[in-house]
Amino acid sequence: MSSARSHTWQDIQERIRRKIEDRTWSPGDLIPGEVALAEQFGCARTTVNRALRELAATGVIDRKRKAGTRVAMNKSRRVTAEIPVIRAQVEALEKEYRFELLENRSLVPPAYILDTLRLKADHKALHIRSVHYADDKPFIYEDRWINTRTITQIKKIDLTHTSANEWLVENVPFTCGEFVVVACMPGKRVVKAMQLSSKEPVLESRRTTWIGQKSVTTVALYYQPDFQIRFDI
Amino acid sequence: MSSARSHTWQDIQERIRRKIEDRTWSPGDLIPGEVALAEQFGCARTTVNRALRELAATGVIDRKRKAGTRVAMNKSRRVTAEIPVIRAQVEALEKEYRFELLENRSLVPPAYILDTLRLKADHKALHIRSVHYADDKPFIYEDRWINTRTITQIKKIDLTHTSANEWLVENVPFTCGEFVVVACMPGKRVVKAMQLSSKEPVLESRRTTWIGQKSVTTVALYYQPDFQIRFDI
DNA sequence: AAGTGGTCTAGACCACTGA
């Protein structure tokens, strides 16, 4: 009957996965409770719990107290990607990294930036524009606004030597935020700085980060036209 | 000294997080071992382990046996997104879903598709093109190739009533795969089917999935020009 | 060889939520 009965949570998870793939348990079905499964698999309930917890985290099953565990109906997949510091991204391609600061001054941002950073109409913010190069070819154009009411220390930093990207990542405590990707036609500034033909669409990623309720920074990155963002499923 | 000493792993995690944010432990530093932390926080080692495990999973710390736990240098962030079935995506917008099948036939794919699906030069595959609508407005254009050597059952399915997207998600067991996002200018077919002005760039997402070593399907989705893919950090 | 993280167990109590 039962072959190799390893009791690792990975193994238990694999067995449960298979039952779902087999359609022993179909989407929407209630599957046995943790105690039952523990007995069935001959392991501790804790181990079953670990296996199920991870399956729930990736959206394979839905769990509710008292209601039990069901195979997820909507197999929406959760994908993940690594978003590294730009320097690391360039160095991972085995190219030499360098960046150029185009702008670094404090001014009142346009309305949609004020809104994003939740600043009032007359508040200033630090506007930073720079180009990041890989082996002397423009790689990413960065257009960033920093809320200097939250990040007061940045006024003292020499951003011509350390990029804002890098400084923030290394010095600003963990934040939550959002990250949005769109396709766009680059504006004149981007076309020029990135040495593009003006007809090529590029990926634009917008990121805004927070410390608790306080906004930190919002940044738009424009990549080379052929650039891909890659995810694992 | 110690205030509210909850021993939930979330609490322990929060305390550790804070020590990193405080720069009590700076990037690159070795932090105390699990036993030490357990004693320090007055909880079981298992609880510390759980807290640290989750921090490691999101890239905040790096852990190695014997070497110990270090605060991550490269705070590369892992972002996650939900990729739902197209129907669910439309219905989440509270719009009515419908789709139209444009093509559904078996033929020898172009070379790059053969390569992606790891098929031989004379092998046929099922080519499916369709448009997915939200309230009668084109929402996504789908260009899919299915490896009928892996998914033999699909020949029997009526794909005019159930979209391939939906059928695959609900019927093909779990796969691994890759997911790539690029910006592109849509081709003629896409422009026409999506009723676009031909100058607008759109997001293209390419996904290829596998069952073990066997390729299942590769699909390119073209979204409406203003469409955003959103991630949580 | 030794130290550190990784995991399993058995038992216990808690927290949520459906009936």
Add this chain to the structure above:
DNA sequence: CAGTGGTCTAGACCACTTT
């Protein structure tokens, strides 16, 4: 209220690496 998942504990053994 009762059943299910969520978590904590204490102790044990294992597996991986660095020394």
